[in-house]
Amino acid sequence: MTLHNAAVSAPVVDLRPVRRALLSVTDKTGLVEFARTLASHGVDLVSTGGTAKALRDAGLPVRDISDLTGFPEMLDGRVKTLHPKVHGGILHVRGNAEHEASVEEHAIEPIDMVVVNLYAFEKTSQKPGVAFAEVIENIDIGGPSMVRSAAKNFSDVAIVTSVADYAALTEELAANKGSLSRATRWRLAKQAFAVTAAYDAGIASALESIEAPEGKAVFKADELPETVRVIDPLAQTLRYGENPHQKAALYVDGSGKGVAAAEQLQGKELSFNNLVDLDACWELVSEFDEPAVVIIKHTNPCGASTGASVVEAYKRALEADPVSAFGGVIGVNREVDGAAAEEIAKLFVEAIVAPSFTADALARFGAKKNLRLVKIDPADTKRVLKQVSGGLLVQDADRQKITEADLKVATERKPTAEELRALLFAWRVCKHVKSNAIVYARFADGHGQTVGVGAGQMSRVDAAKFGAMKAILPLAGTVAASDAYFPFPDGLETIAAAGATAVIQPGGSVNDPKVIEAANRLGIAMVFTGIRHFRHG
The missing domain is CATH 3.40.140.20 (AICAR transformylase, duplication domain)
Incomplete structure (x- = not known):
C-alpha cells in the first residue's frame, strides 16, 4: 500500500534548463542511471566523496566539489559543501541584476539541480549497542543545508531528495529537452522541506531519549517523550x-x-x-x-x-x-x-x-x-496515540501478558487444568474487546474457542448478559474473562447463571470479599490477574 511517485506530465510553463547538477547521496540506488540521463542532456556533474567515486567507476565525467569551490574536503568530510560557491550557486536568483553581479564577481558557477539524500541517522541510532560518537557523526549538516537552499530557490533550482523521483524526472527532461517545469520544481521543493523536517524530528527524538552521552549510547527505555513529533507522509x-x-x-x-x-x-x-x-x-x-x-x-x-x-x-x-x-x-x-x-x-x-x-x-x-x-510484516508498536480536542493522549501499547504463574486463586475451588487453559485463552481475547467486556470461552480438543462476547456495555452485568445472549454454542461448562474487576457480586452471579464454571478477572475492588464469597457459594473457581485491560476505543 506504499504510494510511489508516478510520472505525471507537468504543465510546460516556466521551464528552467538544467546545466549543472550537484549530486551527493547516501542511498545510491538508481544514481548511475539518473546521472547518465543528466549527462546525456549535457549537464555538468559535480559530486562529493563516495558519490563521485560511484559515478567515475561507471565511466561518467564528474568534477569533485573541491574543483568547484577551490577548497578541499576536510575534517573527515564534515566540511565539503558548506561553502559560498556551493550555496551561492544554488541560492542566487536568476535575472536579479545584483545577484548576477555578485556571482560573476566571485566566480560562482550556477547550480541548477541538487540531488541529495541524507545520512541514515535513524537507522544508525537504532543499532543495538551503537556508540554515542557514531550517533553524533551520522547527523548530516551539509546535506540538509543544500536541500533547504535549493528548495527555497525552487523558482530556479530543482531539489531531488528521493530516488522514487528519478523515473518521472527522466521522462520530463526528455520531453522538455533537458528542462524542468516550475510545477515540478515546486512539488520537489515541498517534498524536500518535508524531508528535512522529518530528519530533524528524528534527530531531536533520538537525542532526547539518550541518557548517557558518552561511550555507548544509553537510551531511556520506558519514559514517554518530552515532545511528540508526528511527521508521517x-x-x-x-x-x-x-x-x-x-x-x-x-x-x-x-x-x-x-x-x-x-x-x-x-x-x-x-x-x-x-x-x-x-x-x-x-x-x-x-x-x-x-x-x-x-x-x-x-x-x-x-x-x-x-x-x-x-x-x-x-x-x-x-x-x-x-x-x-x-x-x-x-x-x-x-x-x-x-x-x-x-x-x-x-x-x-x-x-x-x-x-x-x-x-x-x-x-x-x-x-x-x-x-x-x-x-503483513508485523510491527512492534511501542506507543499508542489518540487525539483529543486541543492535544494528544499518548500511552504505552498494552503488551502485558500473563502466564499461569501470574495467577492468584481467590476461591476455595481451584480451576481444573482444562478450565485454566480456557481462562488464559479467554483473557487474551478479552484484552482486545471494548470495555466493559466479558468473554465466555471453552477449551476443547486441546484448543481455545470463544463462545460468547459481551462488548462495549455500560455496565459489567450488561456485558455478562450480552455475552451470554450472543452465545450459539452451549454455555454450560464454559469459563468467563472480565477486563476489569467486578464492583459487585451481581456480574459474577450473572455469569454463573449462564453456565460458566470459572472466572478470570483483575481483582482489586473494595468488594472483592463479597465477590469471592459469592463465587464460593456458587462453586465457581476464580483467579485474579492483578492487571486490567480497559479498551475505550
Missing part, C-alpha cells in the same frame, strides 16, 4: 472515513511494517474501516503462539479460536458466531493455505490479513475479486 487517500461524509487518508511511519505498510495482494481498495478492523484483527491474533484465527466486526471479535491448523482454527472461530461473521474481517497468524482458503471462501468477508498466502490459497481466493487479501 501521506501514503494513500481513502475514499472516505468512517462515514461517506468524512474525508480520510492513510499516513505511514516509515518503518515499512504493520497494517499501514502491508501489501495488498488482491481486492478492492482498502477503506478506513477496513484498516481499523485489520489492525484490531492482527493485534488480537498475534497474542497466540499456536495457529489462530480471529473474526472481527467493528473492531470487536465475534469469533476467535486456536487449532491444530489454520482451517481447524477458522472453523471453530466461525462456529462461535456465524451470523456476525458475515461481512467481517479475518486475521490469521499463520500462512493461509489452500484448505483454509477453500473454507473461508464460502463466507462473505471484507478482508483477510495474514503473514503470507500460498499459491493455492491465492488461486482459490482469485474468484472473489473484491475480497481484500493483505500480507
Whole structure:
C-alpha cells in the first residue's frame, strides 16, 4: 500500500534548463542511471566523496566539489559543501541584476539541480549497542543545508531528495529537452522541506531519549517523550472515513511494517474501516503462539479460536458466531493455505490479513475479486496515540501478558487444568474487546474457542448478559474473562447463571470479599490477574 511517485506530465510553463547538477547521496540506488540521463542532456556533474567515486567507476565525467569551490574536503568530510560557491550557486536568483553581479564577481558557477539524500541517522541510532560518537557523526549538516537552499530557490533550482523521483524526472527532461517545469520544481521543493523536517524530528527524538552521552549510547527505555513529533507522509487517500461524509487518508511511519505498510495482494481498495478492523484483527491474533484465527466486526471479535491448523482454527472461530461473521474481517497468524482458503471462501468477508498466502490459497481466493487479501510484516508498536480536542493522549501499547504463574486463586475451588487453559485463552481475547467486556470461552480438543462476547456495555452485568445472549454454542461448562474487576457480586452471579464454571478477572475492588464469597457459594473457581485491560476505543 506504499504510494510511489508516478510520472505525471507537468504543465510546460516556466521551464528552467538544467546545466549543472550537484549530486551527493547516501542511498545510491538508481544514481548511475539518473546521472547518465543528466549527462546525456549535457549537464555538468559535480559530486562529493563516495558519490563521485560511484559515478567515475561507471565511466561518467564528474568534477569533485573541491574543483568547484577551490577548497578541499576536510575534517573527515564534515566540511565539503558548506561553502559560498556551493550555496551561492544554488541560492542566487536568476535575472536579479545584483545577484548576477555578485556571482560573476566571485566566480560562482550556477547550480541548477541538487540531488541529495541524507545520512541514515535513524537507522544508525537504532543499532543495538551503537556508540554515542557514531550517533553524533551520522547527523548530516551539509546535506540538509543544500536541500533547504535549493528548495527555497525552487523558482530556479530543482531539489531531488528521493530516488522514487528519478523515473518521472527522466521522462520530463526528455520531453522538455533537458528542462524542468516550475510545477515540478515546486512539488520537489515541498517534498524536500518535508524531508528535512522529518530528519530533524528524528534527530531531536533520538537525542532526547539518550541518557548517557558518552561511550555507548544509553537510551531511556520506558519514559514517554518530552515532545511528540508526528511527521508521517501521506501514503494513500481513502475514499472516505468512517462515514461517506468524512474525508480520510492513510499516513505511514516509515518503518515499512504493520497494517499501514502491508501489501495488498488482491481486492478492492482498502477503506478506513477496513484498516481499523485489520489492525484490531492482527493485534488480537498475534497474542497466540499456536495457529489462530480471529473474526472481527467493528473492531470487536465475534469469533476467535486456536487449532491444530489454520482451517481447524477458522472453523471453530466461525462456529462461535456465524451470523456476525458475515461481512467481517479475518486475521490469521499463520500462512493461509489452500484448505483454509477453500473454507473461508464460502463466507462473505471484507478482508483477510495474514503473514503470507500460498499459491493455492491465492488461486482459490482469485474468484472473489473484491475480497481484500493483505500480507503483513508485523510491527512492534511501542506507543499508542489518540487525539483529543486541543492535544494528544499518548500511552504505552498494552503488551502485558500473563502466564499461569501470574495467577492468584481467590476461591476455595481451584480451576481444573482444562478450565485454566480456557481462562488464559479467554483473557487474551478479552484484552482486545471494548470495555466493559466479558468473554465466555471453552477449551476443547486441546484448543481455545470463544463462545460468547459481551462488548462495549455500560455496565459489567450488561456485558455478562450480552455475552451470554450472543452465545450459539452451549454455555454450560464454559469459563468467563472480565477486563476489569467486578464492583459487585451481581456480574459474577450473572455469569454463573449462564453456565460458566470459572472466572478470570483483575481483582482489586473494595468488594472483592463479597465477590469471592459469592463465587464460593456458587462453586465457581476464580483467579485474579492483578492487571486490567480497559479498551475505550
